[in-house]
Amino acid sequence: MKILVPLKRVPDPDTxxxxxxxxxxxxxxxxxxxxxxxxxxxxxxxLRVKERSANVEVAVxxxxxxxxxxxxxxxxxMGADRAVLIRVATPPDSLAIAKVLAAFFQREKPDVVLMxxxxxxxxxxxxxxxxxxxxxxxxxxxxxxxxxxPGEPRAVCxxxxxxxxxxxxxRLPAVLTADLRLNEPRYVSLPGIMxxxxxxLEELAVADLGVDPTPRTTIQKLExxxxxxxxxxxxxxxxxxxHLLAARG
Amino acid sequence: xxxxxxxxxSRGQLKLATGAAIGFARQVCAAGAHTFDVLLLxxxxxxxxxxxASYGASAVLIAAAPALAxxxxxxxxxxxxxxxxxxxxxxxxxxxxxxxxxxLPRAAALLDAGMLSDVIGVDASAEEPVFRRVMHAGxxxxxxxxxxxxxxLTVRSSAFPTPEKSSATSPAVPVTIDVAALPSxxxxxxxxxxxxxxxxxxxxxxxxxxxxxLKNAEDFExxxxxxxxxxxAAVGSSRALVDAGITSNALQIxxxxxxxxxxxxxxxxISGAIQHVAGMKDAKVIAxxxxxxxxxxxxxxxxxxxxxxxxxxxxxxxxxxx
Ligand SMILES: Cc1cc2nc3c(=O)[nH]c(=O)nc-3n(C[C@H](O)[C@H](O)[C@H](O)COP(=O)(O)OP(=O)(O)OC[C@H]3O[C@@H](n4cnc5c(N)ncnc54)[C@H](O)[C@@H]3O)c2cc1C
Numbered sequence: 001m002k003i004l005v006p007l008k009r010v011p012d013p014d015t016x017x018x019x020x021x022x023x024x025x026x027x028x029x030x031x032x033x034x035x036x037x038x039x040x041x042x043x044x045x046x047l048r049v050k051e052r053s054a055n056v057e058v059a060v061x062x063x064x065x066x067x068x069x070x071x072x073x074x075x076x077x078m079g080a081d082r083a084v085l086i087r088v089a090t091p092p093d094s095l096a097i098a099k100v101l102a103a104f105f106q107r108e109k110p111d112v113v114l115m116x117x118x119x120x121x122x123x124x125x126x127x128x129x130x131x132x133x134x135x136x137x138x139x140x141x142x143x144x145x146x147x148x149x150p151g152e153p154r155a156v157c158x159x160x161x162x163x164x165x166x167x168x169x170x171r172l173p174a175v176l177t178a179d180l181r182l183n184e185p186r187y188v189s190l191p192g193i194m195x196x197x198x199x200x201l202e203e204l205a206v207a208d209l210g211v212d213p214t215p216r217t218t219i220q221k222l223e224x225x226x227x228x229x230x231x232x233x234x235x236x237x238x239x240x241x242x243h244l245l246a247a248r249g
Numbered sequence: 250x251x252x253x254x255x256x257x258x259s260r261g262q263l264k265l266a267t268g269a270a271i272g273f274a275r276q277v278c279a280a281g282a283h284t285f286d287v288l289l290l291x292x293x294x295x296x297x298x299x300x301x302a303s304y305g306a307s308a309v310l311i312a313a314a315p316a317l318a319x320x321x322x323x324x325x326x327x328x329x330x331x332x333x334x335x336x337x338x339x340x341x342x343x344x345x346x347x348x349x350x351x352x353l354p355r356a357a358a359l360l361d362a363g364m365l366s367d368v369i370g371v372d373a374s375a376e377e378p379v380f381r382r383v384m385h386a387g388x389x390x391x392x393x394x395x396x397x398x399x400x401x402l403t404v405r406s407s408a409f410p411t412p413e414k415s416s417a418t419s420p421a422v423p424v425t426i427d428v429a430a431l432p433s434x435x436x437x438x439x440x441x442x443x444x445x446x447x448x449x450x451x452x453x454x455x456x457x458x459x460x461x462x463l464k465n466a467e468d469f470e471x472x473x474x475x476x477x478x479x480x481x482a483a484v485g486s487s488r489a490l491v492d493a494g495i496t497s498n499a500l501q502i503x504x505x506x507x508x509x510x511x512x513x514x515x516x517x518x519i520s521g522a523i524q525h526v527a528g529m530k531d532a533k534v535i536a537x538x539x540x541x542x543x544x545x546x547x548x549x550x551x552x553x554x555x556x557x558x559x560x561x562x563x564x565x566x567x568x569x570x571x
Contacts, residue, residue, distance in 0.1 A: 013524065017388050026389065038505075094354065095363050118505055122384050124366050126354035129322065133358030138434030139322050141351045144498065156438070160498040161347040162451070162507070163259060167438040168321070174434070180505065181491065181498050216363025220392045225383065228530065231551040237564045240536065243552045244565070247513040247534040248455060248480060 001056045001150035003046040004110035005080065006101060008036040009064055009071045010121045023222055035071045037185075038116025040078075042178040044185040045146055046114050047079045053150045057081050059108065063088055063100050063213075069201065076196035077188035083201045086209065093215035094122075098130035103209035105135060110173065112155065117142050117177040132175035140170050144181035148172075252277060252285035253333055255343040255353070256301060261293070263300050265452050266344035268411025271304045273342055273371065273404045275412045278305070280373035286310055286336055287419070290325055292318035298421045303414035310336070312424040319437040320348055326355035327431055332424055333360055333399065340378075345403040345508070346451070357401035364401040365393060367508070369408040386504040387527030406451065407510030407531050447474075450502065453483035455513045458502055458529070460487040462518020462539070462558045466495050472562040473517055479569045485509065485529075487519045503528035518558040521546025538562070 011017065012032040020027045035043070043060065050056040060075035061084045062068040072083035086100055105113065118125040132139035140157035144165070148155035152172075159166045160179045170176070206213050234240045252274045257264040274285040287301045288310045298309050312328050329352065333341055341356060343349035345367050357364040369390070370381035380393050380402070450456045457480065459473035469490065477484045486496035488503060502509055504527040514532035518539060519525060526549055529535065537550035540557050547553040554561060 011385075013386070016523075017385055019389065026385070093363060095357065095361075098358055120386065120504065123386070123504065124364075125350050126357070126364050126366060129351065129354035130358040130364075132322075133326055133355035136323075136432065138432075139351075139355065140435070141322070142347060154436075161351075162449070162499060164440065164442040164497065164499050166440045169436040169438055171434040179498065180488065216396045217365065218394045218396070220379065220394060222384075222389045222391050225387060225390050225530075228535075228549050228551075231535070231547070231549075231553060233547070233553050233555065237554070237556070237561050237568065240538070240552060240554045240561075241565055241568045243534075244480070244513065244515070244536060244569075247536070249512065 001053070002108065002110040003049060003056065003058050004105070004108055004113045005039065005043045005046050005058060005060050005075070006113070006115050007039045007043065007060050007062045007071050007075050008116070008119045009033050009062065009068045010036045010119055013037065013120050019222055019224065025222060033067070033070065035074055036116050036119045038118055038120070038178055038180070040185040041180060041182050042114040042116050043075055043078055043080065044183045045178060048183065049146070049148065049150065050079070056150050059084065059110070061086060061101070061104060063092060063097055072201060073196055074188055076199045076201070077192040078186060079192065082199055085201065085203045086206055087203065088206045088213045090213070090215060092213045093217040094124050094126035094130055096213040096215050097127045098134055099211050100206055100209060100213055101127070101131045102134040103211045105131070107209070111150065112148070112172060113175045115175065115177050117179055128175050128177035138170040138174040139176070140168050140174065141177040142179040143176050144179050146176065146182070250277070250281070250283040250339045251337055252283065252340045252342055253336060253338040254285055254287045254306070255329060255341065255349065256287055256289050256297070257344060257346060257348050258289065258291050258294060258297065263297050264344070264346070265411070266346060266406040267301070269406035269409040270342045270344045270404055271301070272409035272412050273368070275305065276409065277371060277373040277378065288312060288329065288332055290317055290328060295421070302419045302421070303417070304412055305415060305417065306419040308422045309419050310422050310424050312426055314426050314428050316428045316431055320352065321435045321437060322351045322355050323432040323435050325352045326359055328424070328426060329356040330359035339399060341399070341401045343403055344406045349403045353401050353403060360399045360401070361397070362399035362401045363395045363397050365395055366403045368402050368404045386524050387530060388523065405508060407508065447477065448483040450483040450485045450500065450509050451507055454511050455480050455482035455515070456485045456502070456509050456511045457482045457515045457517060458485035458487065458519060459490060459496070459517045460519030461489040463490060463495065469495055472558060475566050476515070476517070476562055479566050487525050516546050516550070517562060519546055520544050521549060
């Protein structure tokens with residue numbers, strides 16, 4: 001049994017972002033980088049499945065530059081068995097990611113792909129669904145509970161939707177995307193880091209997979225959103241109520 | 250250019266946000282010789298035709314089959330891709346929601362189309378339309394080009410008002426679906442709707458949201474729920490309360506939750522982290538109650554009250570009731 005978990009390298013959500021002086025992009029000099037938080041949740045879930053069952057392999061994969069090795073090592077430190085870096089020259093968009101992962105899926109043939117629902121840098125929320133579409137596999141997005149014993153032909157998932165919670169069963173192999181309530185990822189322990197150094201980390205060029213990862217989306221410029229005008233402090237509940245009633249119309 | 254608007258239907262009702270996707274289409278059509286269709290998907294959706302037929306669409310397409318009773322992504326995406334091909338669609342659009350986030354990217358992949366989520370602006374006067382969307386928890390607005398013969402978008406309902414209806418009526422056109430060919434890898438089991446009885450925060454004029462200041466579900470219900478009910482408002486929540494199991498994920502407002510843009514947003518004991526602010530900063534008026542005078546929420550609030558919510562909120566409720 002194999003679970004594949006894609007990991008994206010993203011700026012730490014706790015560091016405030018600045019734009020480059022020429023507004024061509026975000027100034028990431030000196031920024032700290034982490035595994036995209038939703039991907040860490042996906043990996044945590046894969047590791048929990050592995051801990052409950054025999055013969056489960058968890059592989060992490062990242063698509064990017066050498067920089068992403070840091071996040072792959074962190075994933076190995078959490079407990080993944082092996083890691084693969086797929087090198088691309090230009091930062092890919094969701095469709096390109098999905099195409100690369102689809103080709104990689106054909107090589108790996110995992111039983112489940114567990115992904116984060118959204119990357120917290122581009123906020124697209126697309127790659128998992130696109131991967132499932134390209135592979136014509138079932139999908140369950142925004143999952144907050146996974147009931148699956150490796151070997152079973154289907155997984156039961158609770159999904160978080162706008163209306164509440166939905167439960168679906170998906171036939172495997174399938175693509176699942178993690179929402180924040182699924183679990184809380186573990187911290188990487190020191191022994192984990194030591195062990196990770198001896199785990200396999202393979203590197204591939206995207207050409208090895210025969211995929212064209214040219215993005216369809218091009219960012220032309222970035223701007224800061226308009227700032228809200230400074231508000232006022234009210235002194236009493238009475239004042240606040242007056243303003244609330246006025247705002248209510 | 251021909252656009253395809255995927256309407257969102259929940260419990261047999263058209264979601265109001267669908268109007269925003271139609272508003273987007275109208276804006277694009279006003280900029281050039283473009284047309285749009287509206288697609289109704291479900292088991293029994295013919296009755297909804299009148300609610301979308303007066304907005305100037307070329308056609309209201311009806312894809313109805315018992316197999317489409319639940320919005321299962323594999324089936325819905327197949328039908329959307331089929332319709333997009335049959336209608337020569339160049340842009341597929343729906344209002345951003347968990348429904349469209351589940352289904353549209355999958356349809357995009359079937360169409361080999363690039364996609365932009367949460368679009369807040371469009372310049373369709375150029376030869377190739379240019380879009381604006383927010384990234385990084387609302388910290389930056391990106392102007393983006395999307396290449397390819399077919400494009401897929403979700404749009405933020407706060408950014409595109411529902412257009413006025415006209416007297417002309419679009420023809421209703423049934424879509425032929427080969428039900429036997431639809432995928433069947435996802436099986437619907439059940440649905441639990443949370444917070445029934447209160448309005449949906451994405452559709453409400455007023456949203457009262459609670460944060461970590463609320464210590465348990467009873468306090469949340471009494472203070473945040475109580476205040477919301479006196480104002481006829483929806484309730485919302487920060488992620489801190491979702492994490493603590495005090496509120497449902499369906500209430501989470503923010504970067505990774507819902508984006509709301511009501512007339513009035515009242516933040517009760519919420520610090521105002523960027524990830525929360527990303528979901529509510531487009532509210533017309535923001536009011537905040539927090540006992541910490543330095544809480545970041547006060548930087549975005551039009552009206553701020555420094556107070557303990559356990560003292561202030563019961564007083565507000567009683568003042569509003571009299
Ligand atoms: C990847 C990622 C995505 C995220 N997405 C979201 C998201 O979508 N939505 C979201 O909300 N958060 C999100 N967060 C979390 C966000 O960063 C904050 O942790 C969260 O918003 C904090 O919630 P809070 O303001 O309720 O809690 P806290 O930050 O703990 O703030 C509580 C506030 O209540 C005040 N307070 C306490 N007691 C009282 C009292 N009795 N009376 C008055 N005031 C009181 C305190 O002064 C404080 O300001 C995300 C984080 C990450 C890393």
